Amino acid sequence: MQPIVGAYADKSTSRYGRRRPYMIVGALITGLGLLLLGWTSEAVGLFLAEGDTKKNVTILVAVLSIYALDFSVNAVQACSRSLIVDTLPISQQQAGSAWASRLTAAGHLIGYFIGTFDLVRLFPPWLGGDTQFKKMTVISALVLWITVGVTSWAVTERVRLPGDDDETSIKEILVKLWNRTTHLPPRIQSICWVQFWNWVGWFPFLFYSSTFVGEVYYRYEHSAPEPGVKDEHDALGNIGRLGSVSLVLFSLITFCSSVIFPYIIRTPGEAGEKFTPRPPRALAKSVQSLLIKAYSFQPDLTTAWMWSNLLFATITICAPWVHTLASATVLVASCGVPWAVSCWAPFGLLGVEINKMSSGPPAHVHGPAAPGYTAVRASIDEDEADIAMKDIAQGRHELADSVLKINHLSDHGAHSSTGELAGVYLGVLNVYTTLPQFVGTFISWIIFSMLEPGKNDNLADEDPDHHRWLSLKKNAPNAIAICLFVGAICSIIAAEAARRLKRLD
Template sequence: MTNPSEDRRPRPPATRPPPHHPSRPAASTAAQSKVSKRILLRVASVACGIQFGWALQLSLLTPYVQELGIPHAWASVIWLCGPLSGLFVQPLVGHSSDRCTSRFGRRRPFIVAGAVLIAIAVLIIGHSADIGWAFGDREGKIRTRAIVAFVFGFWILDVANNMTQGPCRALLADLTENDHRRTRVANAYFSLFMAIGNILGYATGSYSGWYKVFPFTKTVACNVECANLKAAFYIDVVFIAITTCLSVSAAQEIPLSSLPSEAHEGSSSTQEAFMWELFGTFKYFPGIVWIILLVTALTWVGWFPFILFDTDWMGREIYGGEPNQDPYYSAGVRMGALGLLLNSVFLGITSVLMEKLCRKWGAGFVWGVSNILMALCFLAMIVTSFVAYHLGYLGHGSPPAGIVFTALFIFSVLGIPLAITYSVPYALISIRIEALGLGQGLSLGVLNLAIVIPQVIVSVGSGPWDQLFGGGNSPALAVGAVAGVIGGIVAILAIPRTRVQKTTPLP
């Protein structure tokens, strides 16, 4: 790679090759040449705290926004803040962390700042009903001020999640650089801790008695369901504080300012050229990187309808309830949280086996088969909804045990492809883009574009799309199934099983 100091002639930002990134020399120093698996485990542990909050968010917040008065058709629009913030925040944070000159390291300051923002955000979300009441909300179908507080906290939460996860994955990549097997192991650890966080978060969300443990959470503005959510977020704050301390204390990063001057000279470049730099890297990508990005996009077109509506699907289409109208919906949401807990158990088991599966069958084949399995599970959900509707119990009683068992089984099996989605794409993109000389933070930001753009499309379109076919969640799940099959076929046929060949770095 050309040293930036050898040629200082100005070039247009749009055509400027990506500068020399500091992650390579930092990670290749002798001090970090062989980081133990115990340290990798501790560094990855922050994923447990982050995912604990995500589990509460994914299982409880779509039902909660409907209880605040937002119609089902527009509930998905609330989730736009996640992909929109990820579209800009994660690449920018990754770019900035590649160049951070803090004496505490490049990644750790962003991880700590993100964790603090997560804590602030969940407290705002948990108290949104109380905030709305304080500003004039009273009993009514739509609690406008509470919705404003909720959306504000939700935006902060998604920004904070993106601020934390990207640098953590980049830090793991820094610690395992040039060792492709250890890179896969590190990402499997991250996926494993995500599973553990999910299990604990979904278990917390499925328990309906937190308001008794923390009786002060129930107020005139906050009913039992709201109080349970608020208490769960209190637990989340404590949990993420513990895991963040474990993670940042384990990784002894070398500050960028301590490296030779040529390793961080690019850090003085202006941030205004960032987006030009990000998009300017695209022309250097080999075909295999574009295939990974395509399969990633198709995979998340599949996953996002499920993530949006999993517990809502259980409450509406299996238990036959409606928010704020009968007890069946709340019972279904809690049962959905239990299903997601089982999902996380399968996710954790698969994460432990990830390295062996990829070594035996190839990462592309494993990823493709998992996408097809995901699509089959979505089709099974649609069939289960159809059967439940024609059994005639919806709105009149509890669902039959066979229907509930089938729904829980589907949720559980979906943990297998979810574990692969959380691990394999990150390992593949990290290995291949590292050979081009890009910083790990920026490279993961590029991958994030392939995740958030489909999420924006699904967030905008899934609610009206479902409404076009009479409501329910089946139309969006059908689109997800089709995307999963296409992505699976592309991954199997187009991602080579051979080892990554040495790639000429960018000029």
């Protein structure tokens, strides 16, 4: 979904900008999908009476709502990330991606905390429904609409002027996407490969970490019931609560790391400097000399990405030997440090590369007018567009070196700017983020099939229900821990791919 939306947004000539219309429509569909998911039964009940037919239709509508959510939220994500690439110069690409990572971590943290409150008790039924899930969907939809609204109002986006190749069919878009994906520039291809192996490594952690914490507790620390007493407590709910605690700590560490790391890691604009920034005079000489040495050891983002993959591998490779709730919680929480870099590095590096490909000197246009842009906050009228087109045709449309240039012509008449393809390249990066999930699912399926094949199918009827799905054999290997171990190996491969990416500098 993201490459397709990105491709259409790249070609958009809407008076309201290239990204905002898609982002706003995607946010509206996402919010309505959330509300429909919360009130599916009530919505279906308007048309069908109680019975099996209503139950089946309710399930179908809920599933379709999830599909609509998955598609529409990808449109929001693609366009919001593209806005960072479009509007910021090279020197601020890393900072923009860092802020996106910070706010993403803050959103996760706030979301986990909101979920821990009894919203049904805090708010009346008329405010968000009568269940916890309904109130959560209302909060999510409102927050999404507010933040997208503020972004659409605040960002000064460029409007793309019409060109000869604007009319493209879905088939042409897909063909161009395939060609673009299979013929990526070397550095962008390297970034995508690091992202691929990085996400193969992260997949088991993101999907199974909370279950891993609860299973470690029940396997090694939970006391067995007295003989003759049936264990009827809510094991599934308890595992969820134990896992949620570790995820809250994970999100808190991610947020703190996202705030601190941008001040430690060198920005792209400083990468080629031959001098060390001078510390303030008020500092003592010893402190000044210490700061000067610290500046010289300041890593760049590629190096930080490489070390974050090695750190994640070092942490998760120990999973098979974790046998206490405390150590499992520490393992999950500490992964917040490398996760902060993984949420930041690929987008920051890709934004820099897209801008570099558009950072040549402004070229004068000879012959027919080429698509260009004009900066606006909300919209432009037809007269302004005509004036801008005339300026391009006469070669007077000067573009600043510090900003992204959209579709200007080189001296040889060929398109030298790929800035207009920001949505496509970010969509391709998303493909390299999505494919590892299929790989990770396949690997996990093999591991679970080998280590836990029908492990508790022959239990007696008096055994508690959770014994049928929860492995309590202390001497047997923990399947989730093995999945984390395999993920650690893939993260080492990602670190090597990042090292090779750095050699391309």
